[in-house]
Amino acid sequence: MFPATIFANFGSAIGGLMFVWAIFQQYFPYELRRHVEKYSQRMVGYVYPYIQITFNEFTGERLMRSEAYSAIENYLSSKSSTQAKRLKGDIKNNQSLVLSMDDHEEVDDEFKGVKVWWASGKYIAKQQTVSYVPVNDERRYYKLTFHKWQRDQIIGPYLSHVLKEGKAIRVRNRQRKLYTNNGSHWSHVVFEHPATFETLAMEAEKKQDIVDDLMAFSKAEEFYARIGRAWKRGYLLYGPPGTGKSTMIAAMANLLEYDLYDLELTAVKDNTELRRLLIETTSKSIIVIEDIDCSLDLTGQRKQRKEKGEEQGEGRDPKEKMGKEDGEAKPSQVTLSGLLNFIDGLWSACRGERLIVFTTNYVEKLDAALIRKGRMDKHIELSYCNYESFKVLARNYLKLESHRLFPEIGALLGEVKMTPADVAEHLMPKKLSGDVEICLHSLFQALQKEKESGGLKAEEEAKEEKTPLAAESPSSNKK
Ligand SMILES: Nc1ncnc2c1ncn2[C@@H]1O[C@H](COP(=O)(O)OP(=O)(O)OP(=O)(O)O)[C@@H](O)[C@H]1O
Numbered sequence: 001m002f003p004a005t006i007f008a009n010f011g012s013a014i015g016g017l018m019f020v021w022a023i024f025q026q027y028f029p030y031e032l033r034r035h036v037e038k039y040s041q042r043m044v045g046y047v048y049p050y051i052q053i054t055f056n057e058f059t060g061e062r063l064m065r066s067e068a069y070s071a072i073e074n075y076l077s078s079k080s081s082t083q084a085k086r087l088k089g090d091i092k093n094n095q096s097l098v099l100s101m102d103d104h105e106e107v108d109d110e111f112k113g114v115k116v117w118w119a120s121g122k123y124i125a126k127q128q129t130v131s132y133v134p135v136n137d138e139r140r141y142y143k144l145t146f147h148k149w150q151r152d153q154i155i156g157p158y159l160s161h162v163l164k165e166g167k168a169i170r171v172r173n174r175q176r177k178l179y180t181n182n183g184s185h186w187s188h189v190v191f192e193h194p195a196t197f198e199t200l201a202m203e204a205e206k207k208q209d210i211v212d213d214l215m216a217f218s219k220a221e222e223f224y225a226r227i228g229r230a231w232k233r234g235y236l237l238y239g240p241p242g243t244g245k246s247t248m249i250a251a252m253a254n255l256l257e258y259d260l261y262d263l264e265l266t267a268v269k270d271n272t273e274l275r276r277l278l279i280e281t282t283s284k285s286i287i288v289i290e291d292i293d294c295s296l297d298l299t300g301q302r303k304q305r306k307e308k309g310e311e312q313g314e315g316r317d318p319k320e321k322m323g324k325e326d327g328e329a330k331p332s333q334v335t336l337s338g339l340l341n342f343i344d345g346l347w348s349a350c351r352g353e354r355l356i357v358f359t360t361n362y363v364e365k366l367d368a369a370l371i372r373k374g375r376m377d378k379h380i381e382l383s384y385c386n387y388e389s390f391k392v393l394a395r396n397y398l399k400l401e402s403h404r405l406f407p408e409i410g411a412l413l414g415e416v417k418m419t420p421a422d423v424a425e426h427l428m429p430k431k432l433s434g435d436v437e438i439c440l441h442s443l444f445q446a447l448q449k450e451k452e453s454g455g456l457k458a459e460e461e462a463k464e465e466k467t468p469l470a471a472e473s474p475s476s477n478k479k
Pocket residue numbers: 199200201202239240241242243244245246247248361382420421422424
């Protein structure tokens with residue numbers, strides 16, 4: 001039973017006492033009153049075996065909504081729906097109905113065998129300003145009651161458990177966002193991309209390796225803290241257009257339930273603006289820089305300097321040049337060193353987990369400094385569609401596990417380069433009824449045509465010139 005109920009019978013007695021107290025305050029000297037007050041509180045302390053802690057909804061002079069109150073509200077919402085008799089319903093984030101306990105309700109909780117009681121309440125705050133418009137000055141609070149013998153257990157471990165769990169519930173229930181930068185400011189829309197790793201066309205083993213890597217990262221807070229590294233990880237996705245790089249980023253965000261920051265580097269004026277934008281990103285987010293090779297002349301700047309033979313640039317590590325280059329940067333230019341500087345330095349100081357993902361169609365064009373391990377930890381190649389990827393697409397688009405044309409299509413995919421985007425286009429149902437035969441035939445014919453027109457993989461690969469960087473392609477040192 002809630003302790004307040006037990007002591008409710010004291011209510012009338014206390015009412016009488018308060019009347020006596022009011023008379024006492026008016027007619028007896030201050031010193032005497034102070035003594036009586038002190039001893040009476042001590043007496044109550046002996047009789048009342050419980051401790052109460054109040055968490056107000058608004059705190060501080062500027063009446064900010066208390067973080068603790070919000071966390072407790074989230075924490076109690078699951079308990080309220082099963083225990084409280086009067087509930088409040090609200091739709092949060094345009095998503096689902098969230099129930100919480102109404103004012104003056106009570107729920108109990110248990111932590112490691114210790115029982116505690118939560119009560120919600122409200123009071124009307126005194127008006128500070130004169131207003132013609134009726135102002136709702138209701139202030140809500142949660143009151144936690146527990147036995148004073150359990151003080152250490154509750155004030156330490158239990159309260160931190162409540163706050164941690166409450167924050168985790170908020171993160172789980174939050175509506176995820178896709179941020180884009182308009183110059184130096186982020187604006188956002190709701191992120192609702194349906195891509196998942198299940199629907200991503202890729203070899204099962206490779207896919208599982210990426211999923212494992214992401215999950216391990218998201219749970220590795222203690223590990224990163226122990227080895228003294230910032231909780232960050234860099235991914236480089238490279239491959240021809242239409243092979244699923246952007247789709248994979250959406251799948252990553254959905255898997256980890258992270259927000260996405262799509263950073264358009266060409267819209268960023270200079271390194272200072274870049275720094276500000278990156279510092280504003282929140283934890284549990286993926287920062288994406290698409291087409292890093294053409295976002296800026298990142299590689300060109302270094303090469304130009306080398307060609308000109310500028311003494312500070314020649315043969316030196318980009319990190320050594322940072323200070324100089326930053327200072328010299330023309331307005332409306334983000335430099336490679338500015339970006340590296342941030343990834344290595346300031347960004348690491350931002351609390352919380354973050355992924356940074358670069359995509360490119362031309363990995364060989366990138367400056368080796370940008371994609372070295374430690375900056376871009378995992379390099380993932382997304383390539384042309386093979387038989388395994390095709391089967392994933394056929395399952396997604398046509399709900400098909402097998403078909404007589406599958407072996408022939410599989411053989412052709414081994415010889416012809418066709419992106420998953422192109423394959424998907426053929427598998428897209430042309431009619432509402434979604435005729436499987438039409439789709440597969442269309443793909444089969446396109447592959448045959450491609451083969452006849454000389455798009456043979458083997459031939460092209462033989463012709464391909466390997467640049468020194470491509471020779472030590474990141475795929476060779478994949479984790
Ligand atoms: N691996 C894949 N799995 C599932 N769908 C894919 C895959 N690759 C491409 N697609 C389909 O093709 C479309 C284009 O893919 P996506 O935008 O991810 O390619 P990209 O590699 O980012 O291309 P770009 O280099 O031009 O940005 C997607 O909408 C998706 O439907």
